[in-house]
Amino acid sequence: MHTLDDLRAGRLRGITRLDLCQGLTHFPHEIFELADSLEVLNLTGNALAELPDDLYRLTRLKVLFCSENAFTHLPHGIGRCPALETVGFKSNRITRVEAQALPATLRSLVLTDNALEQLPEALGDCAHLQKLMLAGNRLARLPDSLARCERLELLRIASNRLTALPEWLWQLPRLAWLAYADNPLPEGFVAPASDGHCPTLSWQDIRLEEELGRGASGLIHRAHWSGQAAPVAVKLYKGSITSDGSPLAEMSACIAAGDHPQLVRLAGRIDDHPQGLPALVMQLIEAHWSNLAGPPSLDSCTRDRYPEARRLGLPAVRRLVAGIASVCAHLHGRGLNHGDLYAHNILFDTVGQCLLGDFGAASFHPPTARAVELLEVRAFGILVEELLGCCEQDDQALRELARACQQADVPARPTFAEVLSWVITQASLAGEPGNPHRRRSPH
Template sequence: MHSLSALKSGQLIGEQGVKISCGLDVFPEELFTLADHLESLDLSGNQLSSLPEDFSRFKKLRILFLSDNRFQVLPSVLSECPELNMIGFKANQISRVPEGSLPEHIRWLILTDNKIESLPASIGQCSKLQKLMLAGNRLTTLPVEMKRCRNLELLRISANRLEVLPEWLVKLPKLSWLAFAGNPCVNHTVSDHTLAEIHWDELQLEDQLGEGASGIISKAYWQDNEGVAVKAFKGEVTSDGYPADEMAASMAAGKHDHLIEVLGRLTGHPEQKDGLLLSLIADDFNNLAGPPCLDSCTRDTYADDAAFSLIEVLNITGAIASAAAHLHEDGIAHGDLYGHNILINDDAHCLLGDFGAATLYKDMDASLSHAIERLEVRAFGCLMEELLQRINIDELATQTDIFAKLQHLEQHCLSEHIKQRPGFIEIHQCLVSLKSKLLAVHAMTDFQAFN
């Protein structure tokens, strides 16, 4: 974080990234002294409502964050910035996005939690758009021109007013991560009378384990000192949608070896918050990957030395395919099938978590349901691609056949023609077969070595 006084005194000359949050209600003209070098500008958490007409003087600006301000209209001057490809205006008061206000080369646009009722037809000209965050607005339709956004991979349109999910949308060739709960076009409620109700007073709360966009997770003890995780939802719209939809999907998911088990529904919270009791994850589990960074946009990040054996890849992909098949059989789209939402231990046992972007789509028509599953299959293909890029190189020389078959499956999952992608049941069966073949090879090798 930088200070306004440092900016005015010239201390920030030459900086490529600047972040200032101090209640600004007027854009500081001194920022133009940085125009020759500035690549990233974050003025979130201020009281700004407009940008200067000559804002395009920032010729090298790539990233702009103006979240938590007072903008009512997305500034049209943004389209004149030659390098600007990531824009964030979360939690403003934006009701209008003018035609031609978006840079045609934009990759990542965040307009979560505003008052937007419609998008401009000119968004169809944004051919490089990969990530679009629109949850928590007032959209009733999407412009058909968006079908030209053929590089769009991640879309958040939950918590809007969409009456119909357009068929052209789910057929976009690269769309992989879609959240659309909390709209009239889907039934986003679930009734599960078999789920236990657990009162707050039955719990002995311990340390906070973590905090996400939708809630706070804490360790607690319940019944015979059993350790559990308690997730208390915040009740606010998040970048993925309504926490109530996350809770509904978590409950509807049911039991599966590779899902985090929901033990019960929390009642009697002192602040009237909704919540769930979840099984406590052992300490030896860690995230498979890190979330996307500003440069990777839609792709997860991995440690520089990350490497996987073929058996590990088969364990991971087999587990996640099985979990995804279970979810889609019940009409649940995870919406965020990513390595950073997969927990893994040293034995390569996996758990798929985080239902913040999930949608219950069971009541949608058959053609849309088919397309929604195949859309998520592409996300699975991206996961396969990331893992296969990091295969232990020593195995490539000895297991070329199995590796080639995995690559073939990956390519089918990534097909730009949605009807050519397999379903998760077929994917799981293929992976089980390949794992059996690899284990047989290992057994034969061990036998020969022993003899």
Template sequence: MATGADRLELLRQGKLAGCAELDLTGLGLSEFPLEVLALAPSLVKLDLSRNALSALPDEIASLTNLEILFCSSNHFAVFPAAIAACPRLSTVAFKQNKMSRIPKGALSPSLRWLILTDNQINALPEDIGVCTRLEKLMLAGNSLTRLPDSLARCSKLALLRISANKFSHFPRVLGELPNLTWLAFAGNAFSNDQADRLLRQEGFDVPPIQWNNMELHEKLGEGASGVIYRANWSKSEGEVIKTAVKLFKGAVTSDGLPHNEMQASLLSASHSHTNLIPILGQIVGHPQSAEGLVFALIAPTYTNLAGPPSMTTCTRDVYPEGTAFSPEATLACVQGIAAAASHLHARGIAHGDLYAHNILIDAATGHALLGDFGAASPFDPTDDGICGTVVRRAEARALGFLIEEMLLLTTTEAGPLVEGMRAARTLCDKAGVSSNEIAMALGRLA
């Protein structure tokens, strides 16, 4: 397999004609290789991440077929306005740069997915409203204090991450986004205050677990916020419990701050729920002061319901080919997740990522476990104002999509269970509906 250096040399020799995807990551590039422009007739995806670039040439506009541009982990201080002239550009990533400014006219109307996580941006351009095709906007880990009113014109926006910024209040413009479905806003001044209130009022029975009492084994999984290991917990003399341990990373993720994920996890554990993975304790005494949680080890009969969205599907999950469920299993899954969401909402937690790829399912029974609190955000469960209204509407929409997707995978297309779940899907779009109402509607079908 050719290395990045090999690809760069072949590019310079003119031997990549007809190339649709070009990966030039991690090569220490400080200037854009102009030879890339010769690939204009064919180039669809260009990855320049993990270099030392700070600018792109105006000539990049000649890449008329370019759809995906990754420039994460570079040295861009200003968003390059030149790429707005690329007519088919739909996915752009400038995660973890030194970016502080986005000029007017720099954002292309063709954008569907814009990733600006972990920069120093303090304002979005007022003309962001031209991005009427925008579906995903990742802004966690910046210095934003407000969102432009013109964002309301981005009516297709479904996923928004504004965690770990400097908002003092919940942005009112979010109430004008009719398709907002997956929202994360933890780690801002207003949400930090709410998290502190919730943590003070809840009675926690999550015990501290000394790191020295844990024996880690193989890695079970790794995400942006942390690493999960299979582990043995020596609870007491002669008693060893098989567990899963999640050790959190410190860096900002696309969803927000790992510390906020741990806070939400602790709040969710204040009362157990059959559709949430039980938390056994919180790690203390880690030699590098890493934060961590100890979970019950899930039976191997549980698998991920779906994979995350692709570049093509953008906001919708990708299910394994051949996935199918009985009506009874489908009902058990969607009712369980709706009940888990209702449980979280009653405790002031918006999950923010009610997706099939965050669900573990026992395919035979349909019993489901909701995981991954990376996008979870604290809110006042009694709030009937803009924040509470937006949160409840977004989470209901997410549940509606889950029901819709599961029905497409259900082996029977008719019958009382299927018709009842279709009615529940319709209920999810009703103004003011709560996750509890959705869960109750599904529960009556069981």
């Protein structure tokens, strides 16, 4: 983190990223002295309500973060920045966005946890838009102009006031990651009223140990449960809105997902926590499992980052593809869209066994709603293509499968059941379980 004193003393000349969090109420004009080099400006956690109209003087600025401030509208000065691609104004008080505030080069717009009731039709003119984060607002509809954003790949509209999802949504050729839970949508698109298949456990039977991790939706602890000798994991959910949506919606999705070999086993839920925190008790993952990739960067926008040294054998890649296809077919058969089907949400071991986690972006749909499933099929196709990029040898049949799943003609994509059937058939032909043979893809 940088300081205002360093900025004013000229000690930050030539930097490409500036992080200032010092209770600012006004934009420091000394920032303009960094115009020749500054690419990332992070003013999160201040008390700003305005930005200068001549922000365009920062000619190299690509990323602007102003989350957790006091903005009530998206500043117009943003719209004239010639190179600005990523704009983040999470957790402000924004009630309006006007056309003047939208830069022509916009790729990622994050307006999570604000007070937006509508968006401008001009949003559809953002031809480069790939990522749009709108969870936790008051939107009752989306502008129809968004149908023109054919590069849009990730859309978060959970925890709003939407009573219907627009038909054009299912035709967006590149949309792959969609979250819409916690909206007053028709029956079938909301969480089921009953989750009676999930046992209720008593907090008195749980003994928490060390913290294992924390995320936007809650904390995970190692724990002991009197119901079994082996240690378990306990996730304590918190109530604030995340970039994907409501933590409680995530909890409902975890329960509804049911049992599958590629899902973390759920032991039960806890409803009597002393502070009233909802919680789930689940299988503790062994230490030899690791994340398949890291989450997207500012530059990659919607694409995961794989370690440069990550190399996988073809048998492991085939097992990964088979496992992921199987769990996705299972979820959509239960009317559940994962919404965040990424490698960074997949745990794997060296032989290709895998577990799909993180249901923070999951949404419900009627099992017959094929259109929802076909969007996630594209995410699967991208994942298959990425896995082949890490593979020690190529597999033309899997490349054809990846292409079929990503084709722009959305209705022509295979369902997960069709993908799984193809994977099983190819594995049988190869004589190896879960090992697709070099044969034609489903399309």
